[in-house]
Amino acid sequence: MPRPTKQEPERGDARTRLLEAARDVIRSKGFTATTVSDLCEAAGVTSGAFFHNFKSKEAMGVAAAEYWAETTSEFFRAAPYHAHKDPLDRVLGYIDFRGAIIDGELAEFTCLVGTMAQEVYSTHPDIRDACAASILGHAVTLESDIAAAVASRGIRADWTPASLARHTQAVLQGAFILAKATGDREVARESVDHLRRYVELLFQTAPSKRKAGR
Amino acid sequence: MPRPTKQEPERGDARTRLLEAARDVIRSKGFTATTVSDLCEAAGVTSGAFFHNFKSKEAMGVAAAEYWAETTSEFFRAAPYHAHKDPLDRVLGYIDFRGAIIDGELAEFTCLVGTMAQEVYSTHPDIRDACAASILGHAVTLESDIAAAVASRGIRADWTPASLARHTQAVLQGAFILAKATGDREVARESVDHLRRYVELLFQTAPSKRKAGR
DNA sequence: TCGAACATACCAAGTGCTCGGTATGTTCGT
DNA sequence: ACGAACATACCGAGCACTTGGTATGTTCGA
Numbered sequence: 001m002p003r004p005t006k007q008e009p010e011r012g013d014a015r016t017r018l019l020e021a022a023r024d025v026i027r028s029k030g031f032t033a034t035t036v037s038d039l040c041e042a043a044g045v046t047s048g049a050f051f052h053n054f055k056s057k058e059a060m061g062v063a064a065a066e067y068w069a070e071t072t073s074e075f076f077r078a079a080p081y082h083a084h085k086d087p088l089d090r091v092l093g094y095i096d097f098r099g100a101i102i103d104g105e106l107a108e109f110t111c112l113v114g115t116m117a118q119e120v121y122s123t124h125p126d127i128r129d130a131c132a133a134s135i136l137g138h139a140v141t142l143e144s145d146i147a148a149a150v151a152s153r154g155i156r157a158d159w160t161p162a163s164l165a166r167h168t169q170a171v172l173q174g175a176f177i178l179a180k181a182t183g184d185r186e187v188a189r190e191s192v193d194h195l196r197r198y199v200e201l202l203f204q205t206a207p208s209k210r211k212a213g214r
Numbered sequence: 215m216p217r218p219t220k221q222e223p224e225r226g227d228a229r230t231r232l233l234e235a236a237r238d239v240i241r242s243k244g245f246t247a248t249t250v251s252d253l254c255e256a257a258g259v260t261s262g263a264f265f266h267n268f269k270s271k272e273a274m275g276v277a278a279a280e281y282w283a284e285t286t287s288e289f290f291r292a293a294p295y296h297a298h299k300d301p302l303d304r305v306l307g308y309i310d311f312r313g314a315i316i317d318g319e320l321a322e323f324t325c326l327v328g329t330m331a332q333e334v335y336s337t338h339p340d341i342r343d344a345c346a347a348s349i350l351g352h353a354v355t356l357e358s359d360i361a362a363a364v365a366s367r368g369i370r371a372d373w374t375p376a377s378l379a380r381h382t383q384a385v386l387q388g389a390f391i392l393a394k395a396t397g398d399r400e401v402a403r404e405s406v407d408h409l410r411r412y413v414e415l416l417f418q419t420a421p422s423k424r425k426a427g428r
Numbered sequence: 429t430c431g432a433a434c435a436t437a438c439c440a441a442g443t444g445c446t447c448g449g450t451a452t453g454t455t456c457g458t
Numbered sequence: 459a460c461g462a463a464c465a466t467a468c469c470g471a472g473c474a475c476t477t478g479g480t481a482t483g484t485t486c487g488a
Contacts, residue, residue, distance in 0.1 A: 030333040032246035048465050114391050118332050119244040121394035132395040163404045170405040174388025177328050180335035181346040190377045191384040201415040260439050
């Protein structure tokens, strides 16, 4: 459904340029403060092109969340941490990877769908649902590695792999908020470090093997 | 609900009513989507009263963040978890308390300053700074109990009490985002449970030994 | 004690401008 | 020649904010 047009036409497609502009501008200014002409200007198109591709600003927000879900899932699928043999190493590798990509400007590493969901959860239910699908869909991709780690370590957990997967997303979203409030990336990295330590402690059955991270 | 703080005889009632309206409406619609007339209607005053008390909508946002910082700090100071003798029990009691007040409507338990900071961090630096002061000021109140718990348990931590205090706030902010995205309070409580387990694990490490590498 | 002068707190009715959205024109591949 | 993909021009609603006014103190000299 997010591919109304046939194959992949020429690049520089107005719709794609608008979605990329939305990804960048909304992460900086938020959805409501971002005007349609902001996006048209950033994409180099006119408002005619905008309303030709999206029936409303709200519909564009839904499409932007879906575009975000597609591009980020591809991004994480190609990430190197999947190569680890040990499932726990893959989980920790994911967390390390999330910490490593906290770099550059705030609007470059923060999460579009987390930002939008927070802002429009009560005013634009369609956008909220698309954001929830993106966040939870990403969390689900972590569950199998977590479950495999539980099995391989033989630990008895009073938590579910799904809830830990969602918790990782909560920590990241919260870390982004603190980074935005303070203007400091380091506080976000600190929280990711605490998250890594939490996962280490969860899977540390006997105090025997100690792994030096990062 | 938080106490209305002290009485300021010189200040009119309209200002406080507007700040309380801001607290409620902005947590639901966000700062940008909240119009001045939204707030005037909710407070039962006219726009003349609004701009008599605040020189601009942005200035009202700063005042709302400061009002939030005042009322919540009073709210938490009066909370029961401070009664515990053991500092670790106070820390865990704080986390349990945060989990317990996740109840009712989303806009009733989520954080005003976290919402605003996320939305306006780049467009309204004054609001962002007021939000950061509120969040970090609250985090600081946890540091002494955390530090006392580290001392009383005699653990050797490779993290600072300040960073753990900030991490608790990150987890809460992230939990609120997931709750807003999914419309389900339970996912927020799950993350608070994970946070509690993390703190438990941090302080239940083996009595002595455990020489930290690195 | 009184009242003129001033200050505060709020109201009601705008003002100019920006916003999301529309109506219509133009290009172009097929 | 016909529709898809845009561009151009424009609109009405709603926005933050202003203006002018009123009611209620408060001050202070005579």
